[in-house]
Amino acid sequence: MSNVQLIDFHAHVLPGMDHGCKNITECKKQLSLAMSAGVSTVVATPHFYPHQHNVASFISRRTEALDQISRLSQRPNIIPAAEVLYCKGLSDMPMLDSLTIGNTDCILLEMPFSRWKGEYFEEIDRLINLRGYKVILAHVDRYSSPDIETALNMGCLGQLNASAVKPIFNKIAYLHWIDRGKIVGLGSDIHGTYYGYKEYSRAVKALKSRTHGIMLNSRNVLL
């Protein structure tokens, strides 16, 4: 495990972008906790709420936040992204390309927490098959397993939150998704500094050799 490059695939660390990080001081602390946990790359995923945000101003705020981070002397590699909340018509939203993860065609999609309706799956289908995105479902552990199973079979990939991985890790559905190569990211989903990277480090240990596979999948997605 020691030579595995750890990637945090879901983190709210961009100063002033959302409730995850108030300012550059908090950001600095979050990034220092990440580095202490051995994380070399953080995918920065501020919330994007289509009913509240405008893509152009979101991107300009994100550029400012990244600019502040770039002045820190010690920091992990940061990949700009967004955690895009599902909405009806998302696949038609202008400038959606600006919200992908780094330079990839992947979108980190947050879904409603209730059981998913047929129209949700139709929207996902349009994102994948009409728009050509790779849809990565944020924190797959938070939804109903049958809904995730359907989405994975449609071509979605998944990101697992570290908080869902307990020391004796035997949640069959998650293991099954990991072993099928569907989980492409382990995320701290860090907000503030209270939990820091404790859960992330615990998950890395509990997943044992599976951590390596997930990190390789992350790298393949991010390259």
Ligand SMILES: [Fe+2]
């Ligand atoms: Fe999040």
